[in-house]
Amino acid sequence: MQPNIVLIQTDQQSAETLALYGNPLVRTPHLDQLAKQGVLFEKAFCNYPACSPSRSSMMTGRYASTIRVHANHMLIDPREISLPQVLREGGYQTALIGKNHAFPKETLHQVFDHAVQGEHGHLVDGHRDDPEAKAAHQWAVDHCWRSPLGHGTNPAPYEKCGTYLLGQSAADYMEQARQPEKPFFMWLSFPDPHTPYQTPEPYASMYSPEDVPMPPYDDLKTKPERQRVMHAMDAMDRADEQTIRSVRAIHYGMISFIDDAIGRVMAKLEELGLSDNTVILFTSDHGDSMGAHGLIQKHNAFYDTFTHVPLIMAWPGKSLAGIRSPHPIELVDIMPTILDLAECPIPYGVQGRSCASYLLGQSYEPREFVVIESGEEGEPIRMEEIGKRPSDPFDESCFVWCAYRDAWYGKGKSIRTAEWKLNLYTNGDGELYRLTEDPHELTNEYGNPEWESVVIELERKLLRWSLANEDRLPVNDTVKLNYRQQAT
Numbered sequence: 042m043q044p045n046i047v048l049i050q051t052d053q054q055s056a057e058t059l060a061l062y063g064n065p066l067v068r069t070p071h072l073d074q075l076a077k078q079g080v081l082f083e084k085a086f087c088n089y090p091a092c093s094p095s096r097s098s099m100m101t102g103r104y105a106s107t108i109r110v111h112a113n114h115m116l117i118d119p120r121e122i123s124l125p126q127v128l129r130e131g132g133y134q135t136a137l138i139g140k141n142h143a144f145p146k147e148t149l150h151q152v153f154d155h156a157v158q159g160e161h162g163h164l165v166d167g168h169r170d171d172p173e174a175k176a177a178h179q180w181a182v183d184h185c186w187r188s189p190l191g192h193g194t195n196p197a198p199y200e201k202c203g204t205y206l207l208g209q210s211a212a213d214y215m216e217q218a219r220q221p222e223k224p225f226f227m228w229l230s231f232p233d234p235h236t237p238y239q240t241p242e243p244y245a246s247m248y249s250p251e252d253v254p255m256p257p258y259d260d261l262k263t264k265p266e267r268q269r270v271m272h273a274m275d276a277m278d279r280a281d282e283q284t285i286r287s288v289r290a291i292h293y294g295m296i297s298f299i300d301d302a303i304g305r306v307m308a309k310l311e312e313l314g315l316s317d318n319t320v321i322l323f324t325s326d327h328g329d330s331m332g333a334h335g336l337i338q339k340h341n342a343f344y345d346t347f348t349h350v351p352l353i354m355a356w357p358g359k360s361l362a363g364i365r366s367p368h369p370i371e372l373v374d375i376m377p378t379i380l381d382l383a384e385c386p387i388p389y390g391v392q393g394r395s396c397a398s399y400l401l402g403q404s405y406e407p408r409e410f411v412v413i414e415s416g417e418e419g420e421p422i423r424m425e426e427i428g429k430r431p432s433d434p435f436d437e438s439c440f441v442w443c444a445y446r447d448a449w450y451g452k453g454k455s456i457r458t459a460e461w462k463l464n465l466y467t468n469g470d471g472e473l474y475r476l477t478e479d480p481h482e483l484t485n486e487y488g489n490p491e492w493e494s495v496v497i498e499l500e501r502k503l504l505r506w507s508l509a510n511e512d513r514l515p516v517n518d519t520v521k522l523n524y525r526q527q528a529t
Contacts, residue, residue, distance in 0.1 A: 043132065043224040043383050044356065045319040047306070048375070050228065051299055052092060052140060052161075053235035053339060055328030056085070056351045058296055066252055067293045071304035072353065075321060079355020080364045080400055086411045086457065087327045087372050090339050090347035091449070092235075094414075095326040095372060096143035100124050102376030102391035104414060107512045111417035112449045116145045122388045124376045125152040125226060131385035134223045138211045139230035153228075155218050157210045161232045162186075163195075163203040165210065173201040177241070185237035189275035189337055189441050190284055190434035192238035192291045194245035199298065202241050204233055208302030212309040224383070229306065234295035234329070236338060236441070244294035250286035253293065256333035256346070256481065263485040264334075265470040267421040267451060268342055272335045274442035276431035284434060285332040292331060316357055320382050322375065323353045333481070337434075338443050341416045343455035343464045343472070344482050348413050356382070360400045368407035369457070370396060390514040410458045412506055419450030421468065456503045463487075463499040471496075 056062040059069055061076055062083070087095045094105040097117045101108055101124070108121055117123060123144070125135040129152060136155040149156060159165040163178040177197030185191035199205050211229045219225050233240075261269050272278055303323070310316045330336040333346045340347065352370060354360065373393030380387050381397035399405035431439045442448050453466040462482070464472040471487035473496060486492050 042318060045224050045315055046128070046133075046226040046379055046383060047310070047319055047321045048226070048228045048379070049303060049306075049321065049323045050096075050230045051234060051296075051325040052230070052232050053327060053329045054296065054325035054351065055331070055346050056349045057346065058234075058293065059351055061353075062351060065254060066248055067296055068247075069297060069300035071300050071307060072323060072351075075303075075307070075323060075355050076353050077363050078357045079321070079353055079360050079362060080366050082352040082354070082366045082368065082370050084367060084369045084411075085324065085350050085352030085372070086348050086369070086413060087325075087350050088412070089414050090327045090342065091415070091443075092142045092326055092339075099326070099372040099375050100143050102373050102387075102393040104373060104392055104412075104510060106414050107392060107510065111452075112446065113142075114446065117143055117148065119145060119148045122390075123148075123152055124379060125228070127380060127385050127388060128226045128383060129154065131383060132223060133383065134220045134225045136214050136218075136225060136227045137230065138214060138227060139207045140232040141230070155214060157207075157214070159203050159207050159210075159230075159232055161235060162237065163197070163201070163206070165203055165206040167210065168201075168206050171201065173197060174206065177202050181237045181239050185239045187437035187440050188435045189277070189431060190238075190280060190288050191437075192288045194291075195239045195241045197241050199241040199244070202298075204231055204240075204295070204298045204302050207231060208305050211306045215309055215313060215315065226379075226383075231299050231302070233299060234292050238288055238291045238295070240291060240295045240298055244298040245291060246294075247297055248290040248293045250283065250290045253286050253289045255282065255286065255289075256331070257483060259334040259481075259483050261335055264472065265421075265466065266423060267470075268334065268336070268340075269424055270422050270427065271340045271342070271442055271448070273424070273427060274430055274439070274448070275337050276434045276436060277332075277335045277337055279432075280332075280434045288337070289331050292329070320354070320356045320360075320379070322355075322379070323351065324372065324375070325350045326372075338441060340443055341421075341449045341451065341453070343413055343415065343453065343462070348455075354378070354396075354400050356400065361402050366399070368396075368399070368405075369411045369459075370408065371411050389516065390512070392510055410456050410502060412503065413455040413457070414453070415449070415455075416452040416466070417449050418452065419447075421451035422447050454503060456499050456506070458499075461495055461499060463496060463503070465500070465503070
């Protein structure tokens, strides 16, 4: 019997925001329980540190450079084969509950049988005319939308806020719209804890700013100039520690709000007798710097705080349980893994690697390293080009820097092993971090003669990876002569 699949995804949440990954403060009892039922991947990474490229690569199992989704304004080409499409063709009923930001409108309703979309703020299909939900959304827009560090306590009842409404919409789908004769795939996609940084009570005051852990200071002096531009354009050079602590505390509250919504979804699965035959995955599309490296939100950079994401996979009673996996894994691996578990064919051209065998306790050959991409064609903005910029972190006159297309100019690739991370950029910039000695990535060793051999070896690995991942599509069927086929 094909299992049901529930893929739960948050937006802009680093792994470090969960106690499961070492956070000393954030409470997520429902995710903790899910991890006990399955496998927690300690070294899971997105393939691009921005929403659409990450989601698009995850939903196609193909790298952003392959599918040509180089930045947030780009979506999946309708000619690409996607996860919900293959599942639908394999007999699944497919549903999207929440944020899309991957599929164009014309494709969305071809691959999803049921869709309840939700947006940043609190607008959710089926509740857009609810006066209290509209008021919650408007408060977020008025107070926390445009400035880099705008944050606060939304005065709306939590039952009228997007996270709660999406959790309820997922439960309603399973109880009322699901076709019992078919297995279902549900992509439950929470737009939070992405900006706007705001949440209602009791979550807004759940964590005291004085208690939140702070990242170590990074002066960015040895880092690529684009990072100093990010620092300036979000006015992080004018942000005090107390403000950053307050933003982090709200961010944590948003995460606990999501965990409660996940708990209600899991309770509904149990109530409907679906738990034993449902695979549940939890992850995020990318991280949020939250003040680390003097940065906020997401950016065209490869720090772990942007790229290291939570990942839990569980099939109660069938998967390994209570396991913490040290194996590197990428979000492009989710599509082939789900298709293997669903007994559906993996399309030719998929570049991710299934870890279904590992999840089920069978033999598995893990990755040696992960590769992450970022940026689109163009020259990065330089410090000397900056004219108008925010006067302070609450200045709404410029909007947040990561929303500008210019912020993503300048392509790069990153290769990360257990010990090293090498970041290379088309303009010649580079970064090298010895992660075993410098886990916070503060000391850029690129250009240090002592580690020249390390750079050369990592460059070779990245070159071989690039050769192996050149696109195989469309299939070339113009040449008919094939020696091996003739020999047989």
